Amino acid sequence: MNLHPDQPIGIFDSGVGGLTVAHAIKQLLPNEKLIYFGDTAHLPYGDKSKDAIVHYSSDIGKFLLNKGCKVVLMACNSASAVAYKEINKQVGEQTIVLNVIDPVVEYIADNFKQGKIGVIGTKATINSGAYEYRIKEIRDDLKVVALATPLFVPMIEEGFIFDNISNSIIQAYLSNEILNKINALILGCTHYPIIKNQINKYFNFEVEILDSSKIVADKLKFLLQVEELINPQQQPEHEFYVSDYTQHFNKIAKMFFEEPIRLLKANLWE
Numbered sequence: 001m002n003l004h005p006d007q008p009i010g011i012f013d014s015g016v017g018g019l020t021v022a023h024a025i026k027q028l029l030p031n032e033k034l035i036y037f038g039d040t041a042h043l044p045y046g047d048k049s050k051d052a053i054v055h056y057s058s059d060i061g062k063f064l065l066n067k068g069c070k071v072v073l074m075a076c077n078s079a080s081a082v083a084y085k086e087i088n089k090q091v092g093e094q095t096i097v098l099n100v101i102d103p104v105v106e107y108i109a110d111n112f113k114q115g116k117i118g119v120i121g122t123k124a125t126i127n128s129g130a131y132e133y134r135i136k137e138i139r140d141d142l143k144v145v146a147l148a149t150p151l152f153v154p155m156i157e158e159g160f161i162f163d164n165i166s167n168s169i170i171q172a173y174l175s176n177e178i179l180n181k182i183n184a185l186i187l188g189c190t191h192y193p194i195i196k197n198q199i200n201k202y203f204n205f206e207v208e209i210l211d212s213s214k215i216v217a218d219k220l221k222f223l224l225q226v227e228e229l230i231n232p233q234q235q236p237e238h239e240f241y242v243s244d245y246t247q248h249f250n251k252i253a254k255m256f257f258e259e260p261i262r263l264l265k266a267n268l269w270e
């Protein structure tokens with residue numbers, strides 16, 4: 001692998017939710033140029049089969065590689081859960097491939113002495129068992145329970161965030177007895193940081209809520225430092241692509257990235 005600090009960082013998700021991760025990276029690594037791809041034409045990944053998710057992720061991985069990215073970060077839990085191995089096999093010799101699950105698993109292994117950990121995410125992520133499996137691999141003393149909460153994504157995208165509808169849906173899912181007496185809850189979906197405060201409130205601030213965007217950004221910074229790939233340049237111009245463009249995506253992108261951005265259409269499958 002012959003990578004250079006001035007190459008961009010590629011980030012992809014099924015839609016605009018991965019912008020929560022892009023935002024955390026921008027905050028921590030302000031000199032890095034980001035190239036983001038949201039596969040809005042195939043959203044949601046959470047309800048798709050493994051084959052479909054691998055197929056889309058693989059094409060996006062190649063797109064980011066062709067854009068000269070030194071890193072391809074899968075900022076989507078569903079893709080990370082079912083397609084990481086395949087994508088790493090396909091482009092991992094030419095670029096660094098990262099997923100959003102392993103850094104969280106490592107964080108838990110290093111920071112939790114004992115206890116019960118809950119995971120919430122899409123059906124694809126939860127049905128894959130990726131979090132339980134990977135945590136058990138390194139810390140089989142921890143109890144891990146997982147719950148699919150598929151309504152959270154459309155709820156957030158429709159702007160139901162601080163109201164009775166979101167509170168009712170949050171209450172309906174999180175009161176599931178499987179989550180009784182958890183010590184920490186992993187937000188296993190890149191949309192969920194948007195409702196982190198409400199989830200915190202639901203648990204009376206007694207449960208540690210693990211938001212992968214910050215943990216993943218820290219891990220990326222660490223890796224770039226080790227590989228001497230930190231970009232010293234100033235003021236990068238980021239690029240944001242979506243496979244299907246609508247005004248709605250443009251509007252909600254701002255909520256995830258915390259500043260207005262210009263989405264460009266790039267349909268890799270046309």
Ligand code: DGL
Pocket residue numbers: 013014015017018043044045046047075076077078079121122125153188189190191
């Ligand atoms: N961003 C996806 C994830 O993190 C959720 C949205 C979807 O289902 O595509 O799993």
